[in-house]
Amino acid sequence: xxxxxxxxxxxxxxxxxxxxxxxxxxxxxxxxxxxxxxxxxxxxxxxxxxxxxxxxxxxxxxxxxxxxxxxxxxxxxxxxxxxxxxxxxxxxxxxxxxxxxxxxxxxxxxxxxxxxxxxxxxxxxxxxxxxxxxxxxxxxxxxxxxxxxxxxxxxxxxxxxxxxxxxxxxxxxxxxxxxxxxxxxxxxxxxx
Amino acid sequence: xxxxxxxxxxxxxxxxxxxxxxxxxxxxxxxxxxxxxxxxxxxxxxxxxxxxxxxxxxxxxxxxxxxxxxxxxxxxxxxxxxxxxxxxxxxxxxxxxxxxxxxxxxxxxxxxxxxxxxxxxxxxxxxxxxxxxxxxxxxxxxxxxxxxxxxxxxxxxxxxxxxxxxxxxxxxxxxxxxxxxxxxxxxxxxxx
Numbered sequence: 001x002x003x004x005x006x007x008x009x010x011x012x013x014x015x016x017x018x019x020x021x022x023x024x025x026x027x028x029x030x031x032x033x034x035x036x037x038x039x040x041x042x043x044x045x046x047x048x049x050x051x052x053x054x055x056x057x058x059x060x061x062x063x064x065x066x067x068x069x070x071x072x073x074x075x076x077x078x079x080x081x082x083x084x085x086x087x088x089x090x091x092x093x094x095x096x097x098x099x100x101x102x103x104x105x106x107x108x109x110x111x112x113x114x115x116x117x118x119x120x121x122x123x124x125x126x127x128x129x130x131x132x133x134x135x136x137x138x139x140x141x142x143x144x145x146x147x148x149x150x151x152x153x154x155x156x157x158x159x160x161x162x163x164x165x166x167x168x169x170x171x172x173x174x175x176x177x178x179x180x181x182x183x184x185x186x187x188x189x190x191x192x
Numbered sequence: 193x194x195x196x197x198x199x200x201x202x203x204x205x206x207x208x209x210x211x212x213x214x215x216x217x218x219x220x221x222x223x224x225x226x227x228x229x230x231x232x233x234x235x236x237x238x239x240x241x242x243x244x245x246x247x248x249x250x251x252x253x254x255x256x257x258x259x260x261x262x263x264x265x266x267x268x269x270x271x272x273x274x275x276x277x278x279x280x281x282x283x284x285x286x287x288x289x290x291x292x293x294x295x296x297x298x299x300x301x302x303x304x305x306x307x308x309x310x311x312x313x314x315x316x317x318x319x320x321x322x323x324x325x326x327x328x329x330x331x332x333x334x335x336x337x338x339x340x341x342x343x344x345x346x347x348x349x350x351x352x353x354x355x356x357x358x359x360x361x362x363x364x365x366x367x368x369x370x371x372x373x374x375x376x377x378x379x380x381x382x383x384x
Contacts, residue, residue: 002337008330010230013262014352015229037228037230038227038241039323040241040323044202047228080376081380082378084375117195128232128235128315128327130232131233138202141200141203142195149360152358152359152360153203154359155356168342172370175206175365175367175368176368177368179265181363189270192283192286
């Protein structure tokens with residue numbers, strides 16, 4: 001298979017867009033992130049990058065915490081809006097009609113309409129150039145009651161929104177069909 | 193919407209599984225990661241977590257670099273296999289029939305069959321508990337020639353594999369249908 005070099009870039013074509021919530025000057029604000037992720041399990045830790053000039057980073061520094069809200073396909077418009085509009089210029093909570101709730105950390109606003117939410121307490125802030133990366137512990141995880149089946153999170157009712165960015169296209173997607181079962185597919189490979 | 197607390201966990205239900213490549217004792221080895229992500233753009237930086245006991249971490253420490261290989265739906269069996277089998281016990285390159293190539297860093301093995309590959313140079317290793325997180329700069333990005341359309345990465349031919357983990361189910365998926373266009377969907381929201 002012939003390979004071509006393109007300028008160095010983190011080309012992970014599909015990601016889960018996340019709505020990151022902070023209080024800025026004691027008011028809730030949400031911004032969309034197509035980056036970051038899970039970086040440790042015990043304790044559960046997220047890495048979330050913030051651009052230096054982002055309104056959101058001001059709130060992270062004020063409170064030393066933030067929330068992560070996982071949107072469903074129903075929130076595509078709100079996810080897109082919160083990615084292009086700054087909380088400096090408008091009240092995104094009002095514009096998007098977000099029903100905001102707070103939890104254990106008191107100052108990390110969460111969006112009731114998003115099926116999954118977690119509160120994160122900042123452990124480290126690393127300046128990596130264009131972005132400051134927050135390494136943060138997940139202290140509480142919330143899920144909408146209707147997204148549980150037998151007490152467990154259910155993909156079908158969570159119905160997560162995905163974002164695809166490749167250069168040719170940039171769109172929001174739903175999850176597609178099952179390709180293979182995890183823990184089973186690998187049994188097709190024979191040990192040499 | 194009624195919310196329920198579950199034990200604190202990074203519940204991002206859908207992720208892009210990544211095949212991480214390292215040389216261990218000068219031999220290529222690949223392991224599957226369902227975590228980590230993009231944490232800065234300029235320079236392009238990834239955060240990738242490694243479990244302390246992982247064979248892969250030995251290779252990262254030896255070479256101070258690794259590769260990230262983005263699989264397509266065609267590699268579901270190999271992705272699953274490389275997530276459950278250790279390179280201590282078998283030669284996963286032979287078992288999976290991976291066609292391995294090297295690039296600028298000389299010791300970060302890449303998989304020709306994966307549509308997208310990047311070489312990463314480690315900047316920091318952070319011990320966060322269960323995992324050591326590598327903060328690493330992407331120095332070169334490679335893409336299979338047939339995945340370019342007009343010189344740009346094309347989602348359709350990349351055809352990325354996704355992994356979904358929710359508790360109820362744990363499977364590999366393809367990307368689904370388009371829900372909304374990025375940069376357009378948000379225009380449905382009116383500024384208050």
